[in-house]
Amino acid sequence: MENPCGKLVPHWVGFGALFVALALPNVLTNGIGTTTPVRIAIAIGLIALVWYLARRRDRWFQQQDELSQRLHLESLASAFIGTFLLFVTYWLLQVSGLFPPLNGMYFVLIMISLRNLGADGALQRLMGRKASE
């Protein structure tokens, strides 16, 4: 049976709504930052590049066989949970005053590293399963 939710609310609408929910309160509270057209153009260029890479990765995923897709999904789950735990731990220690504020770029680097570790871990788990002859 086809999922009707996809027709009612396309993914891009949901994504746009979430972005507005993220940005609007912040802009209303703090105002628009000081910027220049060049910096905005560079940012838009980088956003387009990131979206292109993400779309390309999605197409790659769709072309993989089921074992590769499973390994990829397991690694993403590891990355999500691992990143969440690491950053909650850091954030709580930051709130306690022990650590300085963290640059958001670390979030991306940690997530990519954990994804790769997760992929390796998922493969090792499968390799470790008892082979039946």
Add this chain to the structure above:
Amino acid sequence: MKNRLKVLRAERDWSQADLAAHLGVSRQTANFIETGRYDPSLPLAFKIARLFKMTIEQIFEDEP
């Protein structure tokens, strides 16, 4: 899950790469299925059964 893929493949003189090509999966996936490390999805199990002109039960055997 036990299976007879190694025997069936040997009867046809196929390599794991040949089997993988027939099934449209990677050689790693064919290897993991054959050695029982990975249980295929139902659609892939049906595809394997169709390839060898057998039923799923004739190829795969559940291990309690």
